[in-house]
Amino acid sequence: MMALRVPEDWRAVAERILDAPGVVVVLGGTDSGKSTFCAYLGKRAAERDLKAALVDADVGQSQVGPPGCIGWAWIGQEGMGREQDLWFVGDFSPVRYLAECVVGTFRLVMSALARGAQLVIVDTTGLVRGREGLQLKMAKLQCLRPRHVIAFRRDLAATAIMPLVTMSSDWQTHVVEVPPEVRIRSREERRAYRLGLLQSYLAEATEEEFGPEILVTQAEKVLWLAAKGSMAVDTPHGGEVLQGDQAAGREIRPFPTPWERRLCSLEEEYGRCLGVGITTEVDPWRSRIRVRWRRHREGKVRLIRVSDVPLDLLGME
Ligand SMILES: Nc1ncnc2c1ncn2[C@@H]1O[C@H](COP(=O)(O)OP(=O)(O)OP(=O)(O)O)[C@@H](O)[C@H]1O
Ligand SMILES: [Mg+2]
Known part of the structure; x- marks a missing residue:
């Protein structure tokens, strides 16, 4: 596994977010570095003693709870904690359950805020293309009204999402580049990863x-x-x-x-x-x-x- 390199733009964006914490939505195509950035931001928040939560809205491979769900957990000095709450979608892709994914993400963000989170980092799926991608991302943003949006340029640049997000005055948009270290995962790797997530979740069932x-x-x-x-x-x-x-x-x-x-x-x-x-x-x-x-x-x-x-x-x- 390649060691994590923190790109200069990640560092700068994290500073700006931690100076004005709130809800942060991380957008980008598949294999952009979204989840890695979320973990980095969570770690930096802990260094500043900010109470931070991760809402993982990626139903395919949520790091919180089993796949097929979205969930939230505290992130602190020791990394991520156990699931605090889950929302069941029941599919590993958001395509047939766009409304469920938006509502579930909204409910979990509200749940984290109600429990005192000062920073809520929302990780999302890599679905940005087509009508589904547009609906999913724009509905989520309109619902959540985040303070910050992180936009990983590579795949978003080819969509209508990018100009729509950047022109909005409701939030601060931070465009970041996909780091060259990003590793593209195969279908098989993703499957194996999902299976591992489910097995470790069910180990205590x-x-x-x-x-x-x-x-x-x-x-x-x-x-x-x-x-x-x-x-x-x-x-x-x-x-x-x-x-x-x-x-x-x-x-x-x-x-x-x-x-x-x-x-x-x-x-x-x-x-x-x-x-x-x-x-x-x-x-x-x-x-x-x-x-x-x-x-x-x-x-x-x-x-x-x-x-x-x-x-x-x-x-x-
Ligand atoms: N800055 C970095 N330095 C080194 N490796 C990185 C960096 N960013 C991402 N990676 C690696 O690239 C891979 C993909 O990154 P990550 O999982 O963060 O992407 P993602 O956008 O969340 O993908 P997905 O769409 O599957 O959720 C991972 O193996 C990760 O460890
Ligand atoms: Mg991810």
């Missing part, structure tokens, strides 16, 4: 079973309803919920959608994540679901949101 009192959803689908005796089934006309004896004499089968070995979020209500895990066994006929999960917050589990992406996309064959 415990298994638990939940029953019919829990609402279980996967995107827009419901596995079963909280009302006792009701069941979500698949019919030729799509999903249908049957109550009690409506099922009698009919040939029914549960949703064929796979629910097992999926990333999932255990929540008190939509968005209030108590911890994340993997579904190990799902039995819709008995309304039972088993999950291996790691809790980061107290609260009663009332909802389990299951990812609609197979784990093998993460490298879990």
Whole structure:
């Protein structure tokens, strides 16, 4: 691994940010040095005794919590701490979940500020191209109204994001160059990295079973309803919920959608994540679901949101 070199422009930008701390959003294409810059800025903040938080909005390989989530953690002299809060997206790319990614990032930044963070560093995905890139980045900025935006020039220069961001008077834009030391990671490397993140997150997980009192959803689908005796089934006309004896004499089968070995979020209500895990066994006929999960917050589990992406996309064959 090449040793970190702190480029001169990083040094200068960090000084300006630490003199006027607040919310900082770091933008740039894939393999630009975004996450390395965030870590550097966090370290410098700690040297100045600023209470600093990292919100990692990169669902593909968030350094906070498992992949498929965005999260926030304190960063201090000893580097990054444990996840303080997570927002479950359930996909490893933001493309199908742009709104979720924006809302989740916003909620986590608010959470860090409410807990007393003086500097909130927002790391983002490398998705800057096309309509999705534009929507994702501009919506995030409009929502967060950060004090500073760091723009890594290389890939951003080819997008409309760059001129739109620099012309705004709502924040200070600091354009930095992609350092020549940046290492381009292959697809395989990214997969392996994601897998490692998930495994280390789950190393502290415990298994638990939940029953019919829990609402279980996967995107827009419901596995079963909280009302006792009701069941979500698949019919030729799509999903249908049957109550009690409506099922009698009919040939029914549960949703064929796979629910097992999926990333999932255990929540008190939509968005209030108590911890994340993997579904190990799902039995819709008995309304039972088993999950291996790691809790980061107290609260009663009332909802389990299951990812609609197979784990093998993460490298879990
Ligand atoms: N200033 C630097 N000196 C040495 N190596 C660096 C420097 N900046 C980045 N790198 C290396 O380049 C690689 C990519 O950097 P980094 O992960 O920070 O990029 P990123 O923009 O966050 O990428 P991604 O889009 O995948 O999140 C890493 O291996 C990192 O260690
Ligand atoms: Mg990164």
